[in-house]
Amino acid sequence: MREIGVTDGTLAWDVVDLTLPWLAAPSTVILHHGLGTNADIWSEWLPRLALRHRVVRFDMRGCGRSSPLKPTAKLSLDLFRDDVLAVAEASGAQRFHLIGESFGGTVALFTSATRRARLLSVTTISSPHRGARMRILDGWQELADDPESMRAWSERMMTYRFFDGAASPVALDWFRGLQDRTDPALVRGVAQLVRNTDLTPLLRDLDLPILLIAPDSSPFVEAELVSELHGLLPSSSLQIFAGTRHGLAFSHAAACAELFQTFLTARSVRTTS
Numbered sequence: 001m002r003e004i005g006v007t008d009g010t011l012a013w014d015v016v017d018l019t020l021p022w023l024a025a026p027s028t029v030i031l032h033h034g035l036g037t038n039a040d041i042w043s044e045w046l047p048r049l050a051l052r053h054r055v056v057r058f059d060m061r062g063c064g065r066s067s068p069l070k071p072t073a074k075l076s077l078d079l080f081r082d083d084v085l086a087v088a089e090a091s092g093a094q095r096f097h098l099i100g101e102s103f104g105g106t107v108a109l110f111t112s113a114t115r116r117a118r119l120l121s122v123t124t125i126s127s128p129h130r131g132a133r134m135r136i137l138d139g140w141q142e143l144a145d146d147p148e149s150m151r152a153w154s155e156r157m158m159t160y161r162f163f164d165g166a167a168s169p170v171a172l173d174w175f176r177g178l179q180d181r182t183d184p185a186l187v188r189g190v191a192q193l194v195r196n197t198d199l200t201p202l203l204r205d206l207d208l209p210i211l212l213i214a215p216d217s218s219p220f221v222e223a224e225l226v227s228e229l230h231g232l233l234p235s236s237s238l239q240i241f242a243g244t245r246h247g248l249a250f251s252h253a254a255a256c257a258e259l260f261q262t263f264l265t266a267r268s269v270r271t272t273s
Contacts (some may be wrong), residue, residue, distance in 0.1 A: 001039075001065050004090045006083055009067030013058035014039070018050040027120060028093035029053040032084060034102025034126075035190050036157060036182040037175070037250075038064030041101075044253035048261070049183050056091045058083075060104065062186035064178075075189040077110040077197065084111055088118065099260065101125040101249035102220075103190055106197065112210070113202035121209040121267075123260050125249040128221045129203060130230045131194035136219050140191035143184045153187065154179035160219050161247030175250060203232050210236040211263045214257055215244035228253070237263060 001012040019026040028047055031042045039057035049055050061083055062073075067214040084107065088096055097120050100108035105127025112122045128134060143149055157179055162172060210233050214226040223240050228236040239259055241248055249256055 001059075002090070004086055006061070006086050006259065007072060007079065008063060008070050008073060010038070011058050011061060011067075011083060011087060012065035013056060013090065015091050016046055016050045016055045016057075019054060020051055023052065027053050027090070028091060028096040030056045030058075030083060030084060030091075030093070030096050030098050032098065032100040032104030033060060033063070034057070034100070034104045034109055035060075035187065036063075036154070036179040038178060040064075041175070041178075041250050042199060042253075044250075045257045048254060048257035052261070053097070054091070054093070056087060056093065056096075057195055058087045062183050068183055069071075069185050069189070071185075073185075075193050075194065077107060077225050078114075080107040081111045081114060085115065085118065094118070095120050097121045097123070097264075099123040099125075100127060102127055102246065103194065106194065106199070109199055109203060112208050113199065113206055115207070116208060119210070121206060123162055123211040123213065123263070125213040125256060126215055126221050126246045127212075128194065128197075128225060128228055129232075130198040130225075131196065131231050132198065133225070134194065134220055137191045137195055139244070141188045143187055145184050147180070150184055150187075151180050153184075154182070162251055163217070163243065163245055166245070166247070166251040171250075175247070200232065203229070206233055207235055208233075209263075211260060212236055212238045213248065213259065214238070214240045214243050215246060215248045216240050218246040219250075220246050237267070 040061045062069040099110045105124030
């Protein structure tokens with residue numbers, strides 16, 4: 001992983017470039033994970049994207065190998081958007097496709113609305129555009145700063161993210177281990193930020209190719225909410241996966257990655273930056 005400096009810390013990022021040598025100016029895809037994970041959740045996406053795109057991953061601030069939050073940190077969508085743009089600059093991408101899962105998708109939507117010229121397309125997976133109705137976040141801001149509290153939070157999250165058998169036991173154990181180490185200050189901060197977010201005015205009539213991928217059984221982002229978002233966006237496509245929960249981007253990585261490629265082809269989205 002490489003490292004870049006951003007406001008109040010550093011971000012860990014890397015680029016995987018296995019693009020076919022006869023492709024002229026292949027595009028860049030930036031992957032933004034959500035809360036409680038890190039850039040490695042995209043591992044099964046890489047072999048399906050890397051022959052046609054430069055793939056850039058990074059650990060969101062406060063996660064993985066990026067620097068932890070400072071006690072005085074004030075989280076905002078502008079801050080997370082600027083992190084995306086910092087990674088884009090570091091990777092040399094003037095324009096790029098942006099894929100985000102869960103909170104990463106919310107950041108992607110905000111980036112599309114406020115920095116439209118930088119994006120070729122946006123894909124969100126299990127992502128809300130407004131958070132006032134997400135009652136399941138109640139109580140997150142009371143999480144204590146101790147490992148026991150976070151392990152209990154992580155165990156609940158595993159049931160919210162995955163049905164039994166959604167992925168191999170070893171993969172789910174690895175995922176649980178990531179969540180166990182999540183910074184409770186980040187959980188509290190992101191929960192408050194999401195609850196106070198309503199992107200509806202910014203997204204209305206946004207003219208950009210957008211792929212919305214949603215599970216049918218997420219306790220956080222109901223399919224009805226994603227359908228509402230689809231109605232706001234005239235250039236969006238919606239795919240709901242039956243029998244899946246919030247962790248769709250991890251449990252169904254191959255299917256989601258292939259859907260993204262199909263979307264670009266069907267919509268004739270530019271694949272060069």
